[in-house]
Amino acid sequence: MSMLGRDTKKCPRCEAKCLLSQLRCPECGLVFSRMENATNKAGWQRLKNKEKDAVLYVNQVPPDLKKWKLILFTVLFGLFGGGYFYVKRWQRGIFYLIGFALLTISVVLNAYLVNVWDGLLIQLFGLFVGIYGVMWILDIIFVCTGKFKIPVSLPEEEKK
Ligand SMILES: [Zn+2]
Incomplete structure (x- = not known):
């Protein structure tokens, strides 16, 4: 075949x-x-109930989310994990918040940090921020080409 x-x-x-x-x-x-x-809302409910096996990560935007919103959040607020928070991938979103915090710290405290550990600390910060910046650009590409993974699940039926 x-x-x-x-x-x-x-x-x-x-x-x-x-x-x-x-x-x-x-x-x-x-x-x-x-x-x-299948909806993102049901997927989030399942994740909260620790029913990970019932959650699927799909590329297709489910009916309860809007693709244009996903693109908007990823482009405008992507450095804060906006797209991830929109699809309720909180853990990944928090990683972006940490990335943004490190970026801010390394800019604001630059004069101080360059002297810590002979400059190693600021280099480590820079490496992390670099990875995080590249991830954000990849996110935008994935969102626009429909390759961004969204957790969904089937709503629990007729639970009265
Ligand atoms: Zn299959």
Whole structure:
């Protein structure tokens, strides 16, 4: 069986290659049409309940989020982790806040920090800030090309 790229898609759960015509993933059994109901809100709820197995990280923007908002937050507030906070990837967002704090500290206290550990500390700060800056630029590229991972899950059904 030949699998040409244009006739295939990737399963959002297990990343197995599937034919476009397949309604469910032959590897993990995910029914693709159910993914249309998956939301970021439900994903966040599952993460809070420590049900990590029920959370999928997908590239497609779920119905409860807006792509233009994701782009806006990533571009304008990306250095503060804005895009990550928007999709509720808090841990990654906090990493960006730390990056921004280090950037601020290394600028404001530069004259003092250059003398600490023969300048090693300011170099370490600079390295971290550099990595974080590159990550932000990659985020913008990923968001614009639809490769930014968003946690989603199916809402809990009929819980009365
Ligand atoms: Zn699968």
